[in-house]
Amino acid sequence: MASLRGHALIGQSGGPTAVINQSLVGLVERCVEHRDITGVYGALNGIQGIMDERLIDLGREAREELEKVAHTPAAALGSVRRKPTPEAADRILQVFEAHDIRYFFYVGGNDSAETAHLLNEAAIAKGYEVRLFHVPKTIDNDLACCDHTPGYGSAARFVAQAFMGDDQDNRSLGGVKINVVMGRHAGWLTAASRLARRHEDDGPHLIYLPEATFDRDGFCDSVEEMLHRHGRCLVAVSEGIHDAQGNHIAKGSEVDSHGNVQLSGTGALGDYLSNLVKTKVSAASRVRADTFGYLQRSFFGVVSEQDALEAREVGRAAVDVATSGDVTHGSLGIQRGDDGGSYQPVYAVNKLEDVAAATRLVPKEFMNGTNDVTEAFVEWATPIVGTLPQPGRLASHPVTRRL
Amino acid sequence: MASLRGHALIGQSGGPTAVINQSLVGLVERCVEHRDITGVYGALNGIQGIMDERLIDLGREAREELEKVAHTPAAALGSVRRKPTPEAADRILQVFEAHDIRYFFYVGGNDSAETAHLLNEAAIAKGYEVRLFHVPKTIDNDLACCDHTPGYGSAARFVAQAFMGDDQDNRSLGGVKINVVMGRHAGWLTAASRLARRHEDDGPHLIYLPEATFDRDGFCDSVEEMLHRHGRCLVAVSEGIHDAQGNHIAKGSEVDSHGNVQLSGTGALGDYLSNLVKTKVSAASRVRADTFGYLQRSFFGVVSEQDALEAREVGRAAVDVATSGDVTHGSLGIQRGDDGGSYQPVYAVNKLEDVAAATRLVPKEFMNGTNDVTEAFVEWATPIVGTLPQPGRLASHPVTRRL
Numbered sequence: 001m002a003s004l005r006g007h008a009l010i011g012q013s014g015g016p017t018a019v020i021n022q023s024l025v026g027l028v029e030r031c032v033e034h035r036d037i038t039g040v041y042g043a044l045n046g047i048q049g050i051m052d053e054r055l056i057d058l059g060r061e062a063r064e065e066l067e068k069v070a071h072t073p074a075a076a077l078g079s080v081r082r083k084p085t086p087e088a089a090d091r092i093l094q095v096f097e098a099h100d101i102r103y104f105f106y107v108g109g110n111d112s113a114e115t116a117h118l119l120n121e122a123a124i125a126k127g128y129e130v131r132l133f134h135v136p137k138t139i140d141n142d143l144a145c146c147d148h149t150p151g152y153g154s155a156a157r158f159v160a161q162a163f164m165g166d167d168q169d170n171r172s173l174g175g176v177k178i179n180v181v182m183g184r185h186a187g188w189l190t191a192a193s194r195l196a197r198r199h200e201d202d203g204p205h206l207i208y209l210p211e212a213t214f215d216r217d218g219f220c221d222s223v224e225e226m227l228h229r230h231g232r233c234l235v236a237v238s239e240g241i242h243d244a245q246g247n248h249i250a251k252g253s254e255v256d257s258h259g260n261v262q263l264s265g266t267g268a269l270g271d272y273l274s275n276l277v278k279t280k281v282s283a284a285s286r287v288r289a290d291t292f293g294y295l296q297r298s299f300f301g302v303v304s305e306q307d308a309l310e311a312r313e314v315g316r317a318a319v320d321v322a323t324s325g326d327v328t329h330g331s332l333g334i335q336r337g338d339d340g341g342s343y344q345p346v347y348a349v350n351k352l353e354d355v356a357a358a359t360r361l362v363p364k365e366f367m368n369g370t371n372d373v374t375e376a377f378v379e380w381a382t383p384i385v386g387t388l389p390q391p392g393r394l395a396s397h398p399v400t401r402r403l
Numbered sequence: 404m405a406s407l408r409g410h411a412l413i414g415q416s417g418g419p420t421a422v423i424n425q426s427l428v429g430l431v432e433r434c435v436e437h438r439d440i441t442g443v444y445g446a447l448n449g450i451q452g453i454m455d456e457r458l459i460d461l462g463r464e465a466r467e468e469l470e471k472v473a474h475t476p477a478a479a480l481g482s483v484r485r486k487p488t489p490e491a492a493d494r495i496l497q498v499f500e501a502h503d504i505r506y507f508f509y510v511g512g513n514d515s516a517e518t519a520h521l522l523n524e525a526a527i528a529k530g531y532e533v534r535l536f537h538v539p540k541t542i543d544n545d546l547a548c549c550d551h552t553p554g555y556g557s558a559a560r561f562v563a564q565a566f567m568g569d570d571q572d573n574r575s576l577g578g579v580k581i582n583v584v585m586g587r588h589a590g591w592l593t594a595a596s597r598l599a600r601r602h603e604d605d606g607p608h609l610i611y612l613p614e615a616t617f618d619r620d621g622f623c624d625s626v627e628e629m630l631h632r633h634g635r636c637l638v639a640v641s642e643g644i645h646d647a648q649g650n651h652i653a654k655g656s657e658v659d660s661h662g663n664v665q666l667s668g669t670g671a672l673g674d675y676l677s678n679l680v681k682t683k684v685s686a687a688s689r690v691r692a693d694t695f696g697y698l699q700r701s702f703f704g705v706v707s708e709q710d711a712l713e714a715r716e717v718g719r720a721a722v723d724v725a726t727s728g729d730v731t732h733g734s735l736g737i738q739r740g741d742d743g744g745s746y747q748p749v750y751a752v753n754k755l756e757d758v759a760a761a762t763r764l765v766p767k768e769f770m771n772g773t774n775d776v777t778e779a780f781v782e783w784a785t786p787i788v789g790t791l792p793q794p795g796r797l798a799s800h801p802v803t804r805r806l
Contacts, residue, residue: 012575015576016571016572016575016576018568021795042797042799053805053806054801055802056797056801056802057802060800061797061798062798065797066795067795068793068794068795069797071792071795072571072794072795072796073571074571074575075571075575076795076796076797077797078574078575079575079576080576081576094806095806099802099805164703165476165477165698165701165702165703165704166697168419168476168478168479168701168703169697169700169701171477171481172415172419172477172478172481172482173418173481173483266670266674266677266691266692267669267670267671267673267674267692267694268670268674270669270670271669271671274669288696288697289669289670290694290696290698291694291696293691293693294572294580294691294693295565295568295569297572298568298569298572299565299568299569300564300565300568300571301568301705301792302704302705389474389703389704390471391475391703392424392472392473392474392475392479393468393471394461394464394468394469394480395464395465396447396459397460397463398457398460399444399458399459399460401456402456402501402502403456403501
């Protein structure tokens with residue numbers, strides 16, 4: 001395929017992650033190096049910024065500051081949740097043409113892959129030549145066609161460390177503690193709580209993913225059983241848990257233009273489950289609930305080094321693929337190489353339409369009944385999340401009673 | 404004063420912190436060294452464990468594991484929230500006598516100082532010789548007679564890093580974000596959110612402490628003003644905020660034996676404020692609330708090094724004071740030495756009754772009106788919290804419009 005000369009444009013979209021700026025910087029550093037790319041721009045707030053022609057010149061950023069940006073959580077370009085209408089796609093292509101944009105990289109989740117796909121179809125229909133690539137990110141880890149997504153490892157690490165500490169807290173004061181973890185449809189992030197469990201009596205003692213039906217009575221019975229067994233109970237639940245009819249256990253009221261219901265940014269589910277346990281489980285005296293919320297995706301200072309590295313690499317790989325001319329559009333994804341058992345990430349290109357609006361759920365082999373995950377999940381997740389801190393535990397030699 | 408030979412007993416009490424085990428290990432390592440101390444025991448779950456005679460021999464713990472325990476959050480001995488009745492105090496002294504306990508160290512907040520005070524009075528009345536010391540800890544930083552308390556620096560660091568990341572998140576997607584921070588009566592921890600603000604437009608844009616009356620209309624007006632000024636608004640509120648009549652803005656229903664109302668472990672206040680803004684502030688489209696909850700005191704992996712060091716030292720200092728014989732009882736506290744401007748912690752002994760059940764509020768000079776804290780607070784807090792990560796920011800050179 002002939003080479004294509006012109007400017008590159010980068011946008012960020014959807015919920016931010018701790019390492020989404022690593023991908024941004026990976027894209028920028030590769031774009032400025034390539035002879036076919038005549039300039040590298042950023043769109044503020046994703047496609048909204050393109051439509052408003054709010055573009056910035058990323059080629060003029062100082063390298064030192066870019067490196068700091070790479071280590072800063074959330075979207076440095078600003079983000080957006082918006083699906084382009086046909087009119088919006090027309091406007092975006094006009095802006096592309098006006099600024100000679102021949103490479104477009106959109107960093108986001110499956111909604112962003114859908115946006116990239118719609119823009120690609122519009123460009124083909126209009127006969128405008130542009131290389132269009134979706135660069136993956138999502139803490140939910142629910143993108144199709146890949147092993148995992150950048151952003152997940154760091155969020156999973158946050159969840160694991162939070163549960164490690166909260167398990168010690170629950171052990172100190174006893175009772176039932178319920179933690180609500182992000183994940184609308186897929187339980188990958190909630191499953192990561194399992195990494196906190198080392199000893200047999202460590203929490204979380206119960207783990208509820210949206211991949212299984214949530215049964216209120218079964219939940220209360222299991223909490224009671226754990227209280228009897230351990231004298232306490234630490235629970236991980238996904239915000240997306242639902243009953244047999246598919247109704248969310250606690251419903252939000254807001255819906256975005258992709259049709260997603262708001263589940264985060266409210267303590268409703270945690271408070272609901274907490275009241276349920278207080279009412280139905282007689283052995284439960286002290287019941288508390290926390291909703292981890294946005295800290296999971298944007299906490300400054302808890303990052304998986306492997307995740308940060310892969311987020312950077314996937315940005316660089318997108319530029320390499322786009323300029324190679326082998327394909328004109330697609331979605332980058334991380335696969336797991338089979339290198340004699342040792343973990344090795346492999347960067348591959350998938351079709352935009354295969355990733356767009358699809359959701360990859362936690363598979364059966366990672367689920368252990370309706371309220372736990374398997375050792376196979378732990379093995380899968382460990383290289384992505386990295387080595388966790390090591391808690392100490394007193395041997396607790398008893399002193400002989402004298403009274 | 405004559406030296407006193409006998410066993411030492413250590414207990415932990417109240418809400419755990421990230422560094423309360425540093426104090427435990429500081430106590431143990433000094434106790435095993437001292438010739439007057441014939442053995443060192445731990446009480447499981449504070450005074451509850453003493454009454455039940457559930458004691459462990461801390462002198463038999465391996466040093467290597469103890470060092471790991473020092474770095475593990477929450478109370479390794481287990482904690483309790485219980486105020487001793489006169490009968491309970493009698494029982495505790497019986498157990499002391501049976502095990503020749505002549506040194507008792509109780510690690511906790513002001514309720515634990517009160518417990519130590521009650522036990523000391525009971526021991527004097529009974530004529531039982533024991534050296535009784537309260538070792539401070541609390542993330543709330545609200546103990547009387549000291550500059551700050553072990554546990555605060557690490558919790559403050561967690562809050563500051565959470566706000567640094569969440570400010571980037573709020574910048575990415577806009578709207579109003581409300582974060583509820585722990586602190587029943589005192590706003591020290593909520594004030595720490597201020598450390599996240601570097602540039603003039605950084606959040607948190609509004610900070611509400613329980614030391615000021617919370618006015619619902621004034622709050623909504625301020626949120627609206629910030630939305631106009633910054634296009635977004637990040638808010639820090641203490642869980643303890645109350646109206647002019649002293650009523651909590653969102654009330655919990657549980658009360659412990661010290662008379663403390665449950666405010667944490669529920670998302671009620673965040674959801675209430677979120678709905679208030681949605682209803683009253685017309686400019687607010689996207690409104691979210693997070694309640695940081697127990698992660699603030701027990702997250703595994705975010706610690707202020709200075710806080711960890713001081714928590715260890717205050718435990719060692721307690722043993723030094725107790726064995727010196729200069730005083731028979733008291734509460735350890737950290738003062739700030741005046742060493743030519745550079746920060747220097749000084750460990751001092753205060754009276755148990757002065758610390759018991761007292762609360763040290765954020766002083767006027769640290770408060771900036773009703774919704775911010777001053778630069779003087781930042782200067783005071785910085786050496787305790789330590790150096791925070793440095794965020795990067797794009798220079799954002801605009802591209803000239805062509806359409």
